[in-house]
Amino acid sequence: MDLSALFDPKTVAVVGASDDSTRMGGGMLLRFMLDHGFKGTVIPVNPKRDTVQGLKTYPSLEAVPGPIDLAVFAIPAALIIKSLEAIPVGHVKMGNILTSGFAEMGEEGGQVQKRLVEVAREKGIRLIGPNSLGVVNINNGLIANMAQFFDKEHLDSGPIALISQSGAFGSSLIADADLHGVHFSTFVSSGNEADLEFSDFAQAALDDPHIDVICGYLETIRNGAGFIGLAQRAIEKKKPVVVLKVGSSDVGAAAARSHTGALVGSDAVADSVFETFNVIRAQDSLELLEIIKVFSRTPPSRGTRLGILSHSGGAGVMAADAAIAQGITVPPLPDTLREKLTGMLPAYAVPGNPLDMTGGVSLQGELMADCVRAMLDSDAFDAALLCVNLIWRAGDTLVEKLTEIAAEVNKPFAVSWVAPKADTYEKLKAAPFPVLNDPARAAHALAIKMTFDDRCRTAPKAA
16 A cells, blocks of 8 residues: 555645644644645645635635645544545545544444545545544654644654554653654554554555664554554564554453544454564563664674673673573673683673673773673674663763774674763763663563564565
8 A cells, every 4th residue: 555645745735724833733733844844735724714824725625726645634523524525536645634533432423433434435535543643754844743742843763663543652652762862753643543554554664764663552453464464574574563552451451442442352362463473562661662772773683692791790690581581592601702701801700691790890981892892793692782880980981882883793782771970871862772771671672672583584485
């Protein structure tokens, strides 16, 4: 399915555009498009005004000359079907319904939603929503979204796509990730998914060369066959699909039904599908953020052998336990590497795996980085994890040297860094390697990535 009219539209019409740029809906969304330099043409639609926010305004969609790639509807639910019915067939390709008041409201709303889809199909329009916050593609300035996060001067783009059935959760995840230096390029608030659903948007992300990781918040899987097809293509393309799937409890499932107006299938079945088709399921939003950080900042691993280094014996043990629990091996050091590290480290260091460099190296950032490089240069390891605490005086040196390693060594490594100095933390947010703040959680996230890479490498080729 070609969704270029959604993610790379040449024309975007805002139905219900408001001159009040602080107004939730057509006012705020229109200002976001203008502020962030949307590369296409923005067309306000409002029958009561000649201009909106300085732009020529049309009274209706059918009055707009030429085809419209994306129409965003920020008008009351009762007016949307009437607006669709007046559109000439083929005049609008995509319709994003921001308005709520459909299937999430119960049976009566579900019937209205059904009619909404019928009319859209008659007009040749594919729908996003209803009950959606909107769509975003930061790379071309498409900020057709009402989330307050986009009310800022500059937006950073990253290699991650987010499709969320909850607009509020999705936008808060993007805002939280931004605080940790993790950035998305595309975001779809899919809402009730009356027409297009999660798998459709994720398939488009798979084909986007700017996207390396597909991330999702799911309350239900509406199209099982479509989801499995997505997962199979993701393995072929070696792009992970990482989801936070809620509704595992009876109470959670009931809440999900009321939120999206959808029937929630068996969570056990969902888990089985995830395991079979290499979909990664995060248990909470923090784990989701950690996993996508690791995937977006490391190259593929070529095996499942992990080397662990620390200046604290306890941190190394925590990391080893977490990695092994995830199915990753933590093999002993080969003799040649043991001899090399022994010559580099203080005499009282313990040259094993995990490697305890001892507290004496905490003031020697370059030495710690050299040990990481030695581990990665060894044919005995496919990835490395460095665990450090504080490292205030040697922190900047360590970041600089690890950045050089990330550019020069084509193996993944991650860092667990507990309590860095504030200015060092700002550098770590922008580092080309993933930094997490707990050794066990860092090992867990890195192990998930190594397992995914291994399964992609060994998966049978599609016929």
